[in-house]
Amino acid sequence: MSRRTNPRISLTNLTKNYGKSRGIRDVSFEVFPGEVFGFLGPNGAGKTTTIRTLMGLIKATSGSASILGMNALESSPELRKRIGYLPGVFATYSNYTALQFLRFVARMRNVECDDLIFNYAERLRLDLHRHIHDLSKGNRQKVGVIYAFMHKPDVLFLDEPTSGLDPLVQREFERILNEAQARGASIILSSHVLSEVENLADRIAIINEGEIVVVEHISTLKEQAVRRIDLYFESAINANSFAGVAGLTEIVVDGEVAQCTVTGSERELLRAAVNHGVMTVHTHEPSLDEIFLTLVKSSHPQ
Amino acid sequence: MIIALYLKMWRDHWRSLLSWAGVAVLMVSIQMSVYPSIAKSGKGFETFLENYPDAIKKIFRMQDYTTGPGFLSTELYSMMIPLILIAIGATWGASATAEEEEKGTADLLFAFPISRVRIVVTKMAATVTVIAAVGILAALNILLLKSHVHLEVDGPHLFAATASCIATGLFFSSLSFLAGSLTGHKGASLGIATGLALILFLIYSLEALVDTFDGIAPYNPFNWALAGNPLFDGLDSVGLLKLVGSSIVIGALAVGYFNKKDISSQ
Ligand SMILES: Nc1ncnc2c1ncn2[C@@H]1O[C@H](COP(=O)(O)OP(=O)(O)OP(=O)(O)O)[C@@H](O)[C@H]1O
Ligand SMILES: [Mg+2]
Numbered sequence: 001m002s003r004r005t006n007p008r009i010s011l012t013n014l015t016k017n018y019g020k021s022r023g024i025r026d027v028s029f030e031v032f033p034g035e036v037f038g039f040l041g042p043n044g045a046g047k048t049t050t051i052r053t054l055m056g057l058i059k060a061t062s063g064s065a066s067i068l069g070m071n072a073l074e075s076s077p078e079l080r081k082r083i084g085y086l087p088g089v090f091a092t093y094s095n096y097t098a099l100q101f102l103r104f105v106a107r108m109r110n111v112e113c114d115d116l117i118f119n120y121a122e123r124l125r126l127d128l129h130r131h132i133h134d135l136s137k138g139n140r141q142k143v144g145v146i147y148a149f150m151h152k153p154d155v156l157f158l159d160e161p162t163s164g165l166d167p168l169v170q171r172e173f174e175r176i177l178n179e180a181q182a183r184g185a186s187i188i189l190s191s192h193v194l195s196e197v198e199n200l201a202d203r204i205a206i207i208n209e210g211e212i213v214v215v216e217h218i219s220t221l222k223e224q225a226v227r228r229i230d231l232y233f234e235s236a237i238n239a240n241s242f243a244g245v246a247g248l249t250e251i252v253v254d255g256e257v258a259q260c261t262v263t264g265s266e267r268e269l270l271r272a273a274v275n276h277g278v279m280t281v282h283t284h285e286p287s288l289d290e291i292f293l294t295l296v297k298s299s300h301p302q
Numbered sequence: 303m304i305i306a307l308y309l310k311m312w313r314d315h316w317r318s319l320l321s322w323a324g325v326a327v328l329m330v331s332i333q334m335s336v337y338p339s340i341a342k343s344g345k346g347f348e349t350f351l352e353n354y355p356d357a358i359k360k361i362f363r364m365q366d367y368t369t370g371p372g373f374l375s376t377e378l379y380s381m382m383i384p385l386i387l388i389a390i391g392a393t394w395g396a397s398a399t400a401e402e403e404e405k406g407t408a409d410l411l412f413a414f415p416i417s418r419v420r421i422v423v424t425k426m427a428a429t430v431t432v433i434a435a436v437g438i439l440a441a442l443n444i445l446l447l448k449s450h451v452h453l454e455v456d457g458p459h460l461f462a463a464t465a466s467c468i469a470t471g472l473f474f475s476s477l478s479f480l481a482g483s484l485t486g487h488k489g490a491s492l493g494i495a496t497g498l499a500l501i502l503f504l505i506y507s508l509e510a511l512v513d514t515f516d517g518i519a520p521y522n523p524f525n526w527a528l529a530g531n532p533l534f535d536g537l538d539s540v541g542l543l544k545l546v547g548s549s550i551v552i553g554a555l556a557v558g559y560f561n562k563k564d565i566s567s568q
Contacts, residue, residue, distance in 0.1 A: 058565065077416055
């Protein structure tokens with residue numbers, strides 16, 4: 001990803017009201033060529049709404065969006081030709097076999113991509129000759145993955161793509177995604193879970209209640225994140241021994257166990273712990289919720 | 303038109319299409335096989351019918367019942383065939399966009415690099431052809447059997463009646479396209495189109511009896527289709543034009559609205 005290039009995808013104050021109820025408000029971010037962009041938020045935050053607006057499936061209330069230099073809100077066939085889209089709930093024509101369905105897709109897109117279909121199917125361990133209504137949820141999702149990638153799109157919108165995939169297949173999915181990225185595709189990857197995108201995405205946006213909370217590099221976010229660390233000592237210790245340790249925001253001591261909350265680097269705390277003869281360190285990786293809560297708190301100070 | 307999508311619609315409906323076409327063929331064949339006994343009773347039957355109340359004769363359009371055109375008109379062309387074509391047309395229309403929205407497949411259909419207008423128009427084209435095909439099938443069935451059962455009917459008149467039935471099917475299928483586009487629900491779309499068809503047909507049937515329905519007659523598509531008696535008098539071009547013209551207007555409204563709307567997902 002290079003900041004010197006122009007953004008592939010650019011949203012400016014994109015807003016969608018569903019009648020009275022909230023959809024998204026003033027969503028703005030940019031995605032660059034060859035970038036995987038994580039799009040995170042809790043249920044009902046507005047991830048799907050944003051993506052479906054970019055696909056032209058629903059009409060924006062206000063704001064603007066451009067993709068590949070074209071107006072995304074007019075969503076021309078010419079633009080959709082270069083986009084791959086995996087819906088959050090991938091419903092397909094279940095009276096087809098996977099292969100029949102994917103060939104139908106190829107005809108509708110006017111592309112010839114049998115080779116790629118078979119290649120992906122083998123890698124994802126999908127039996128192309130089974131009827132879609134006989135496939136399990138995860139196997140159906142594989143059909144969706146192939147559907148999104150098979151025409152080598154320049155832009156990909158993947159709405160919770162790994163839901164239902166087992167870990168082995170998830171790994172293969174990540175490889176397929178990396179190949180697309182290496183080809184220069186711009187990819188928006190939505191998820192509830194930071195851990196799902198952190199190995200893939202460079203930057204993420206967090207959306208909550210329809211509004212963007214932050215757009216940031218993952219590494220930067222993690223540094224800022226609040227973490228819980230449990231320290232197990234040989235014998236009972238005193239909380240006062242950790243007074244003034246940089247980054248430590250809270251400490252609760254119960255006999256020989258200390259539960260600490262840390263923001264940013266853990267280094268100072270660990271150093272102090274070693275000095276006091278720590279035996280075991282138990283780190284709770286920051287969950288999306290925790291990062292998210294910190295960010296919401298810091299973005300809306302009372 | 304998009305060939306792959308056009309063919310898909312036929313494929314998706316082939317089972318129900320086969321049964322409707324089967325019903326049409328069966329009904330035509332059964333009616334045709336009854337005709338010789340009706341014709342034989344000839345004058346006797348006519349006098350028997352004389353005793354029917356006028357109202358009943360009017361409702362069932364029983365004039366010249368024992369002649370070929372009279373028989374076909376009463377038994378097939380003033381109710382059964384139009385209703386079959388309406389049922390097929392409304393089913394295809396309701397599935398076109400509403401079922402896709404309801405099942406959530408609209409998200410992938412309308413993500414293809416094809417404009418919404420072209421997609422819906424392709425589905426309309428498929429619907430027009432299927433209605434026409436079944437209508438023509440019924441007419442061919444009659445032509446095939448008519449000499450066997452000594453039923454006399456003028457070929458062009460039969461096709462004029464077929465054209466009216468096809469146009470009636472079109473009218474109500476365009477209504478189901480519109481209702482599907484507006485509501486996004488297959489059941490609602492099917493219900494509105496077939497429900498209206500049944501009510502309007504009832505009104506048309508009772509027109510002869512109920513004076514208050516006279517005001518509706520000029521706007522009733524069944525009047526446009528049937529009142530001209532195409533089996534006796536040949537093509538009713540004004541009625542046909544009204545049916546086709548209003549179908550096109552309703553179809554255009556359906557496409558126009560669908561093109562602007564938010565597509566619903568699961
Ligand atoms: N068709 C609709 N009509 C009215 N409100 C809607 C509609 N679709 C979504 N919403 C509302 O818009 C908001 C955003 O929903 P959206 O589906 O975009 O969230 P999401 O981030 O994708 O959530 P999830 O993680 O559960 O998929 C929610 O409050 C939801 O209730
Ligand atoms: Mg969603």
